[in-house]
Amino acid sequence: MKKEEKTNVMRVLDGKKISYMSHSYEPDATMSGAQIAGILGEPAEKVFKTLVTQGKSGAYYVFVVPVESELDLKKAAKAAGEKAVSMIKQKDLLPLTGYVHGGCSPIGMKKQFPTFIHETASDLDKIFVSAGKVGFQIELAPADLIKAAGCRLADIAG
Secondary structure, three states, X not given: OOOOOOOHHHHHHHHOOOXXXXXXXXXXXXXXXXXXXXXXXXXXXHEEEEEEEEEOOOOEEEEEEEOOOOEOHHHXXXXXXXXXXXXXXXXXXXXXXXXXXXXXXXXXXXXXXXEEEEHHHHHOOOEEEEOOOOOEEEEEOHHHHHHHXXXXXXXXXX
């Protein structure tokens, strides 16, 4: 039997004794978040994507929103206490976070940045986020994600 592949995110959660379920699928570069939700057999509002921004001050911020939602940059800036935030360039993601596009997780980044999760997460029993590698997702309680990633709930999606 093949040993289950562990990502850094899973090792962080194991170390914090936070329970989760891992899910893997055959990745395709053209896959949307809604398609990933379909593969998982879950409604898209339970599957979240992780976005990294930079504020006017130069500080970095992480935002976690449902895959079919857009990050509202004005709301995100307000939540972060910034005048404005903008998305970082895709080429900057790996050196900054340790994760590639499509495999970015709010857990286990190279450095812990202020992290915000869309407030709708608190209405759900379980949510899905990237497990830190393309083709891998973890399912966990929103409160456990908040604890693991030091997230704050905020109205950040448009």
